[in-house]
Amino acid sequence: MTGQTDPAGASARPSREQVRRWRRHLADERAEGAVYRHLAARREGEEREILLGLADAERRHEQHWRDLLGDHAGQPGKGALRTRFLGWLARTFGGVFVLALAQRAESRSAYDADVDATDAMAADERIHGEVVRALAARGRARMSGTFRAAVFGANDGLVSNLALVLGVGATGVGSGTVLVAGVAGLLAGALSMGAGEYVSVRSQRELLAASVPNEHAQDRLPALDVDANELALVYRARGMDAAEAEEHAAAVISQVKAGQRVPAPDVERSYEEIGSGWSAALSSFCFFASGALVPILPWVLGMTGTGAVLTAAGMVGVALLCTGAVVGVLSGASALRRALRQLLIGYGAAAVTYVLGLVFGTTVV
Template sequence: MTTLAPSPGQIRRWRRALAEERAEARIYRNLAARAAGAERQILTELADAERRHEAHWENLLGEHAGPTRMPLRVAILGFLARVFGFVFVLALVQRSEERSTYEADVDATDQMAADERIHSEVIRALAARGRAAMSGSFRAAVFGANDGLVSNLALVLGIGAAGVADSTVLLTGVAGLLAGALSMAAGEYVSVKSQVELLSASAPDPRSADAVAALDVDANELALVYRARGMDAEAAAARASDVLATHSAALEASEAPSLDGVGSPWMAAGSSFLFFASGAIIPILPWLFGLSGVPAMALAAVLVGIVLMVTGGVVGVLSGSSPLKRALRQLAIGYGAAAATIVLGRLFGTSVS
């Protein structure tokens, strides 16, 4: 580090770094206020670590430190936290920590660069808990909404490109929404209901516990029950001996496959219906509001494109990858499907009205 008076350029760069550190400390304190238990303690300690980094830049700046303007992203993160929740902000903070430039900054210490790498891993681990907790419902929401967006956009654009009346396009879109949403709901209901039935079929029969007291201590097949459940022969024999010695229940309900996280078939069906319908209604909005022909088709494509970009970006943020790449991928998939149906509509139809 230079011992000369800092140049105006250095002062500006150091103040930006100071503002970033103060912002990150504030983010961690805000997140800690929303957390509890170990998560709150971890986030509070991260805020304290950022305070050490603040002190480094304050020492360099001296009289030039002073108050710094809160970066816009702090306000944005606060808004996103209220709208999307704790996990969304953690994912954004993780990306921010990963982009730290301290390793190439001659004015930052090696310890500060190492701190940022460790902070990234801490945030990654905290975010992983939330991602695991929301993975099932989030997958269903993204899958259902995107399915509705893409399938109904492809449907109405394909029909519209065939040159049919606008009322037919609208009717087709509404039919596609209802048919797709009902199909999704029925499929999800059958899927979850079947999973519950399969797990329930594997649960121990409580009546078998009544047979324990009558078993022959020297010749019985109780150990085979535990071997069939995955225990090795020695462990199964020890378990069977203990059960026979205490006359406790041989087939405890606690050993049944857990139904936790499977959910209700009706709840799964209802959420799938709503997710699909929320996406499928977007492509038919132009016709619902009176547009027709090519303008309606163009607006439908734009609306769906915007929503696809937003959902793709959200997926990118939550997965810790580039939001722009995920957004463009979603857009390419959706528009690719729509383009294929437009070509088919033109081939088998007449002309666009």
């Protein structure tokens, strides 16, 4: 058929639509390769090598489209706007945010449905998505403790203080009272969130630390009875089956009796995914306070009545959309869906409180 590729992968007379599509794919592959090279430039060691490997793979895909286009390749295009924007982010910032966006981009590959892309290329894109997912997971692990506290703090501040000022305002009290209530809610909530996060993170770290083997127990190994000891029970408690535990215990005892040093248990002591207590507390306090400030800004600026209420609701709505979108991007999910979910939950809570304020205000009157 005219315009279709032959078994060797060459096309005698590509159609205009094919040339446009191939050139678009070529430009996108060039842009995606640039994203990975920019990210690699900001890293070192293994992560740098992995990203450069992805860039090389994109270069192979780029060559496939060049071969199909032949003389029709022309001047290189710029790639899709979102890919170029991703390249700018990678060049300017790098970090897990860009990796999360790249993960989403790889998952949207059109090669599965493109007859001119090889099965290997479609498979590559799937694998690339998993590679980027794994790299992004490293970054998420490093920031998840503080990030969780930041997101929860900001959203709690936005929603709780909006609900507070709307509920108080709906009772019919003066603007000064609404402002005082909002400031009190900001301080009380921020202090409560900070203290709660510190206690939560410290408690979790202490629980995990309590499970780490005591390294000083190794010092008592030489005193154990060769024929009757409970060392095998230690290894069984750590997950070995009975036979494996007995064999390992016998080997350890033999090492000890021969005067050899037994290495300490290889235990992962990094709690990156939890974060530190102080960082989580400070992050939670600051982000709750910044979120809780938004709903009271109209009253701080001297606005009153319905205008202040509508302005506060609008500002909080925009902030909720932004925080929801950021969470969506970093989790590799739909940014729009997460943003709308955040907005509906926040507005729902505020609406209930506002209605209750109207009811109690009418009752008082």
